[in-house]
Amino acid sequence: MRRNYYLLVRVSSGASTVSHVVRSLGVHGESSAAFRETGFVLKTINTDNRFISSAPSCGPAGQAVFLVMEEDDDCPELVPIAAQAGATVDQIPVTIITGYLGAGKTTLLNYILTEQHNKRIAVILNEFGEGSALEKSLAVSQGGELYEEWLELRNGCLCCSVKDNGLKAIENLMEKKGKFDYILLETTGLADPGAVASMFWVDAELGSDIYLDGIVTVIDAKYGLKQLAEEKSDGLVNEAVRQIALADLTVINKTDLVTEDELNRVRDTVRSINGLVKILECQRSRVDLSEVLDLHCFDSKDGANLAEKLRLVKPTSPHLDKSILTVTFEVAGDLSEDALNIFIQELLWEKMFKNKEGQPMTVIRLKGIVSFAANAHQVMLQGVHELYELNDTPQLWEENLRINRLVFIGRNLDKEILLEQFISRVMQDS
């Protein structure tokens, strides 16, 4: 079958993220190989099926994405990007609140809504499974008053449709009711927060109204361990484990129900999965809001902070789900940017690297600070699922002290092999 190839640029609102487009069209592997030949570096997103075109090599900050469509698909209408660029708007943070069934997500939301009086907070609830899966409420609190809107979801699946409908609904609501200061999104207990996160991970510089602030995972102190240990028959990663792997912050809730010993075990287990995550402990989801909101976990502005955090990350060894853990390494010197892109794409998209048992390494979350020869700035690497970004931070390297630090959270990860591949493929001098 003949295929058409499209190069796409990501723009402001009502859009699908790169990884979602890629995934929905099933072009893994093939896409990145074909893409590489073109020598394009791109950003993508679509708005109402209108794809925004860009000049070739629109910059390293974007995701490299190459879209493949079947012959009889309509060619998207291309519109120039110029009108979009440089439009700076006040961006609204989105915090994703996830956690296994009954962990205390709604309790946390309510707590935030009652405690936080200065912000106008929009809450998106993703309660599927009961009743009609086609309706979803969008609540907005302002000074105690709660507005509610219903979102129509095409297929009842948040991760597939909130991008198009949800963002638009938020925008519509803002038009009607004025801007929000903050958006909280509660996923269902079984949701994969990575899919939800990638939808909101839109590009600041291309004028999105919304940015992803962080992923908060609530854990039940009493039942959490049991939930984390549940084995899935299909061999997939258990949702509870995945939610911790992706988290920027974990809240171990219901500490009233456990002994100190039990609590220690939960904490150790969380740490064994995610070596990078911050851990809070509480009852009734009562946490210091300054530790939950405005975390800027995905911003490059926070480069210094991340560099310091990465320096302190300890590699983890598996407790439960044998295969999910954190691997970290540091290598001094400069990287080749092209080679790094290829390395990441082969790791995230093509799952090309295997552990000693021959199982493919799967990275769920990726963070790093890296150095490119011609760049005086430290560059931040962020990855969630198949989506990744490289962005300059304001931080400058000290002369002769360029140390690349990378943290991988995922499955079947083998540090030795990853490091060996990284050094031989990506380091400039090798």
Ligand SMILES: Nc1nc2c(ncn2[C@@H]2O[C@H](COP(=O)(O)OP(=O)(O)OP(=O)(O)O)[C@@H](O)[C@H]2O)c(=O)[nH]1
């Ligand atoms: N003992 C105790 N119960 C709690 C605590 N926090 C929440 N709960 C209770 O736990 C139950 C579940 O809390 P929710 O906030 O609804 O949990 P959730 O994660 O939103 O649940 P789902 O949306 O159904 O997955 C409720 O009955 C809460 O009152 C706590 O710290 N201690």
Ligand SMILES: [Zn+2]
């Ligand atoms: Zn979906």
